[in-house]
Amino acid sequence: MDISFEHVSYTYQPGSPFEYRALHDVSFSIPSGSFVAIIGHTGSGKSTLLQHLNGLLVPTSGTVTIGDYRLKADEKNKQLRKLREKVGVVFQYPEHQLFEETVAKDIAFGPENFGVDAKEIDKRTKEAIRATKLPEELLERSPFDLSGGQMRRVAISGVLAMNPEVLVLDEPTAGLDPSGQREIMDMFYDLHHEKQLTTVLVTHSMEDALAYADHIIILNEGEVYMEGPPLDIFQHQDKLEKVQLDVPEVIEFVTKAKHKLGIELDYTGQSVAELAKDLAQKVRGGRDHE
Amino acid sequence: MSHIEFRNVSFRYQEDSPWVLKNVSFTIGSDEWVAIIGHNGSGKSTIAKLMNGLLFPQEGEILVDGETVKPDTIWNIRKRVGMVFQNPDNQFVGTTVKDDVAFGMENHGVPREVMIERIQTSLEAVKMQDYEKHEPHRLSGGQKQRVAIASVLAVSPQYIILDEATAMLDPKGRKQIMRTIRDVQEEQNLALITITHDLQEVTEANRVLVMNEGEVWMEGGPRDIFSKKDQLKEIGLDTPFVSQLAEQLGHAGIKLSREPLHHEELLEELWTFRSNM
Ligand SMILES: Nc1ncnc2c1ncn2[C@@H]1O[C@H](COP(=O)(O)OP(=O)(O)O)[C@@H](O)[C@H]1O
Ligand SMILES: Nc1ncnc2c1ncn2[C@@H]1O[C@H](COP(=O)(O)OP(=O)(O)O)[C@@H](O)[C@H]1O
Ligand SMILES: [Mg+2]
Ligand SMILES: [Mg+2]
Numbered sequence: 119m120d121i122s123f124e125h126v127s128y129t130y131q132p133g134s135p136f137e138y139r140a141l142h143d144v145s146f147s148i149p150s151g152s153f154v155a156i157i158g159h160t161g162s163g164k165s166t167l168l169q170h171l172n173g174l175l176v177p178t179s180g181t182v183t184i185g186d187y188r189l190k191a192d193e194k195n196k197q198l199r200k201l202r203e204k205v206g207v208v209f210q211y212p213e214h215q216l217f218e219e220t221v222a223k224d225i226a227f228g229p230e231n232f233g234v235d236a237k238e239i240d241k242r243t244k245e246a247i248r249a250t251k252l253p254e255e256l257l258e259r260s261p262f263d264l265s266g267g268q269m270r271r272v273a274i275s276g277v278l279a280m281n282p283e284v285l286v287l288d289e290p291t292a293g294l295d296p297s298g299q300r301e302i303m304d305m306f307y308d309l310h311h312e313k314q315l316t317t318v319l320v321t322h323s324m325e326d327a328l329a330y331a332d333h334i335i336i337l338n339e340g341e342v343y344m345e346g347p348p349l350d351i352f353q354h355q356d357k358l359e360k361v362q363l364d365v366p367e368v369i370e371f372v373t374k375a376k377h378k379l380g381i382e383l384d385y386t387g388q389s390v391a392e393l394a395k396d397l398a399q400k401v402r403g404g405r406d407h408e
Numbered sequence: 409m410s411h412i413e414f415r416n417v418s419f420r421y422q423e424d425s426p427w428v429l430k431n432v433s434f435t436i437g438s439d440e441w442v443a444i445i446g447h448n449g450s451g452k453s454t455i456a457k458l459m460n461g462l463l464f465p466q467e468g469e470i471l472v473d474g475e476t477v478k479p480d481t482i483w484n485i486r487k488r489v490g491m492v493f494q495n496p497d498n499q500f501v502g503t504t505v506k507d508d509v510a511f512g513m514e515n516h517g518v519p520r521e522v523m524i525e526r527i528q529t530s531l532e533a534v535k536m537q538d539y540e541k542h543e544p545h546r547l548s549g550g551q552k553q554r555v556a557i558a559s560v561l562a563v564s565p566q567y568i569i570l571d572e573a574t575a576m577l578d579p580k581g582r583k584q585i586m587r588t589i590r591d592v593q594e595e596q597n598l599a600l601i602t603i604t605h606d607l608q609e610v611t612e613a614n615r616v617l618v619m620n621e622g623e624v625w626m627e628g629g630p631r632d633i634f635s636k637k638d639q640l641k642e643i644g645l646d647t648p649f650v651s652q653l654a655e656q657l658g659h660a661g662i663k664l665s666r667e668p669l670h671h672e673e674l675l676e677e678l679w680t681f682r683s684n685m
Contacts, residue, residue: 159578159580160548160550160578160581210549211549265448265449267448292549292575292576293494293549293572293575293576295447295448295605296605296646297447297644298448322578322579323579362580363580364579364580367649368649370671371649371650371653371671371674374671374672374675375675375678378675378679379675379678379679379682390649390652390653390656391656391659393653393656394653394656394657394659394660395656395660397653397657397660397678398657398660398661398662399660401662401678401681401682402662402682402685
């Protein structure tokens, strides 16, 4: 589904002493089927923005459009239930929200709530755990007996069992070890590919944004600070540093190689091996002419 | 005698369950920074819990400054060994951030005037000075971790163990906090034991313990450890980006004189290589 934000602002607890404007005049659009990363330092408004994607929050002003659904201040937003069926959200530390006695029941909770019949739920559950690589034996176990990584996969399976068209991920790999992080990200990327799922990922990992996203939106103090394809965005190290963001390590290295050795390595997503080959050639080449 | 020593330690959680640590021996000096790495389930957190007497080994012995860790010494030992877990929720005792930081110090008999000052400085060190009156449980994950670190800094133990204690912070925040902790460590000559997946952080430690399936698999300086890439790969551990690049440069015919630990070292090596051609 296409997603667009038009002049969206959001204020928490307006009129109270705790009033806080978390988003200000945010506009962007995401075509259906894209993979977008949202980046920004802590408190920049990322989670607030995400909660607009399934109507958990409604803009204080401006309009959010997701497919045929529209969220607007002061309008009756009555299609919320339908919207939530289409937009699956994996919140931060989703395993904290597990509560059923068995893994199977936890996964079934969402679809059951939306009136999906038992046979279909069964089918979806199997599909979901195949995607998240959970063994079938776990279905009858209590989710609380599982390891942290497995609990996270259960929570994600529950979202997948809704058969969403849009997948919204709020730092889905936080707290996992590196191999766990990679497995989860590869899984989301595969789903995105196979099912053409529009994917919106909030991440602190510039490496992930570079590896998986085709578009990046950078938030700063509730406003869109930059947006564009990863390779373009990461050209602007100075501008990113102003809002306390890094560039991926490979790009940082490429920049340093230029400054310190005068070697130009054009980074276009090569592997480490390809980059090394190019670098080796240029280190040598610099001398061949003398 | 100022060190933590594991002597042939074996541990399992239950009689009938498998050994989680198998004949583990190592020593950590009282002013060293030692990083412990290893994949999930390799026994890192168990080591941390044994160090300050949350668990006791079935076999072998653990000594802190020469004193054996056992039920009747733990109160004394915990004054010297402070620990921060990944999930600080289980660690908060105070109803406000300030109380929480104060609690540990009260337990250690720190005088009131000193306490007030230390609450201030330790909260400032982790940039949480504006949250004194907040409830710890209502903070974000990263903020909770900051407070937990402040609480341990305030007590200023001889040994500080951080078990994935910065995992919920964003990368910049993590770097800042680690810098602060490093400064404190150097100023006060403390030992730092960090359990982490952040390889960049590991390159800065004095020494690295690599755990695999309950055994100390390798031990050495970060340069030694990361030069053994094939062995690390064998047990499924990553190496830092510069290490990978150096390895690939080797395949492309550029042999470096030593394992580089960060960008600058690698670039210097390349500079030298070029000038010697
Ligand atoms: N319920 C709330 N009431 C008041 N302020 C809030 C609330 N939730 C979040 N905020 C504030 O809004 C800002 C943006 O928060 P958030 O969207 O969670 O940021 P991010 O996800 O980028 O860290 C922060 O300053 C945060 O403190
Ligand atoms: N409270 C416990 N009861 C039973 N087994 C446990 C407990 N805590 C950890 N284990 C097991 O001990 C092993 C080592 O765990 P741990 O020390 O937490 O590893 P790490 O911190 O390296 O991930 C794992 O196999 C884990 O499942
Ligand atoms: Mg957030
Ligand atoms: Mg652990």
